[in-house]
Amino acid sequence: MKAAALSSYGSPDVLRLTEVPEPQAGPGTVRIRVRAAGVQHFDSRIRQGWAPPFLNLDFPVVPGNEFAGVVDQVGDGVTAFAPGDEVLGYGTLGSYAQYVVAPADQIAHKPASMPWEIAGGFSGNGQGAHMCLEAMGVRSGDTVLIHGAAGALGTFSVQLARAWGATTVIGTAGEANHDYLRSLGAVPVTYGEGLVERVRAVAPDGVDAVMDTVGGEALRASVEVVKDRGRVRTMVDDETAKELDLPLLGAARSVERLIDLLALYERGLLNLHVREAFPLDRAADAHRALDTGHGRGKLVLVVD
Template sequence: MKAVTVTGSGGPEVLRVTEVPDPEPGPGEVRVRVYTAGVQPVDLAIREGFRPPGLAVEPPFVLGNEFAGVVDALGPDAGDWRVGDEVLGFRVLGCQADRVVVDAGRLVAKPAGMPWEQAGSLSASGQTAHLALTELGVGPGDTVLVHGAAGGVGTVAVQLARAWGATVVGTASERNHAHLRELGAVPVTYGEGLVERVRAAAPQGVTAAFDAAGRGALEASVELVADRDRIGTVVDYLGAERLGVRQLRGERTAGRLAELVKLWEAGALRLEVEESFPIERVAQAHRLVGSGHVRGKVVLTM
C-alpha cells in the first residue's frame, strides 16, 4: 500500500510516498481502507523531530493521527464492526496511508451525509478543542478568548464554547473575521496591540483563554485573565511553564469523538476544510499548514 513516510527529521522534503506492507489486524483490532486523513500542525512538528510524551519512534515511519474510511478486515474480538462499515477514528501515527489498523474502540460510525473530507478532519482538532475547553471549565457566563480561532482546533473550540453558553472573542487574520462572525465569535486581529483590542471587544472582561496559535498568545492572555488556572495552551508548553498556566493534554476517546459527531448531525458543528490534496502532494499540504493561515483543516485523499 501507499503511505506517507518520514525519512528523516526536517522540512517537507523529507516526506516520501512509499510502498509499505499492508498491515494485518490482531485481536481487538480493525483494518480500515482510508479515504481521507487530516494533516495536523503536530504532524509538521513530528516530521521536524518533536516527539509527544510516550512516543519513541525514529524514521522511517508513517505519519498521521486521524482518518476516515471503510472497514475492510477484522481481527478476532473486533466487537460489532463489520466489513463495509463507514467509520472515522484515530491512532498515534500510521493514518496517512491506504490502510490503517486501529483498536476497535477508537472508531465511531460515520454519518451517511458527512462528506469524507470532513470525516477525515474531525477527530484530532475536534477532540483537542473539546478536551481543552472541558479542562478550562468553560460554561455559561464565561467570556472566552480563543487564539487561532479560524484554524482546525479553533473553529471547533469557538462553536463548542458558544454551544456551552459562553461568549467568544477569537483572534484571526482579517480575511477570516467574517468566518468567525458566522460561527458566533467576536473577531479581533492578532499581533501588536492585541490586549487593547480584546478589552475593547469584551469590556465585561475575559474569564478564560485557550491558545491554539502560539506567537505570544499566552503573554497577552495573562494580562487579560485573572485566574491563570483558566489559561491553557496546546502549542506553547514552554511558555506555559514559564508563565504558570496550563499545558492542556489528554487522551482522545471514542466517546468524545461520538459526541462531536452527534453535534455535527444536529447541525450544531460546522467543519471547515480549506483544501484537500491527493496523497502524492503531501509536501504541498505540509507547506500550506505551515503557513499558519489555514481556515479549518487540510486533508489528504487516498
C-alpha cells in the same frame, strides 16, 4: 500498499509516496481502508524529527493520526464493527496510507451525512478543542477568548464554546479571516500589538476563559484579560505556561469525546471547513500549506 512516508527528517520534501507493508488487524483492532486523513501540526513536528517520549521511530515513518474510511478487516474480540462499516477515528501514526489499523475503542461510526473529507479531518482537532474547553470549564454565560480562531483547531473551538453555552466568543485572527469568524459566531479581533486593548474593548470586565493555539505574546496577553488564571490553557506553548504559572492541559483523547462531537455535528452545531484536499501523492504540498501557519479551516489528504 501506498503511503506518504518519511525516509529522513526535514522539510516537506522528505514526505514522499512509497510502498510499505500492508498492516493486518489483530485482536481488538480493525483495519480500515482509508478514504481521507487529516493533516495536523503534530504530523509536521514528526516530519521535522520530534517525537513524544513513548514513540521509538524507525524509517520509513508514516505520519497521520486521524482518518476516515471503510472497515475491511476485524480482529478477534471485536463485535461493534463489521467489514463495510464507514468509520472515523484516531491513532498516533500511520494514517497517510491506503490502510490503517486501529484499536476498536478509537473509532466511531461515521454519520451518513458527513462527507469523507470532513470525516478524515474531524477526530484530531475536534478532540483537541473538546479537551481544552473542558479543562477550561467553559459553560453557559461565559465570555471565551480563543487565539488563532480561524485555523482547524480554532474553528472547532469557537463552535464548541457556542454549543456549550458561551455568550460571547472572541477570536483572534488576521483581518482576512474576520468575516469567517463572524460566520462561526465569534467576535473577531486582530492579533498583534495592542491585542489587550482590543480584547478589553469587546469585554471591558475581562474574559472568563482563554484557549491559546498561538503561544508567546498571545499567551502573555491572556493573563492580562482573564479573570481567573486557572481557566487559561495553551495547546502549543507549555514553556511559557510554566513561566506564567498557568495550568497545563493534561488531558487525553477518547472515543467518548469523539461520539459527543459527532452528536453535535448531526445536530448542526458543529462543522468543519476544509481549506483544501490533496491527493496522497501531494502530502508534501499539504505540509507546505500547513507550515505557513495561515489559512482557515482544515487540510486533508484524499486516499484513492
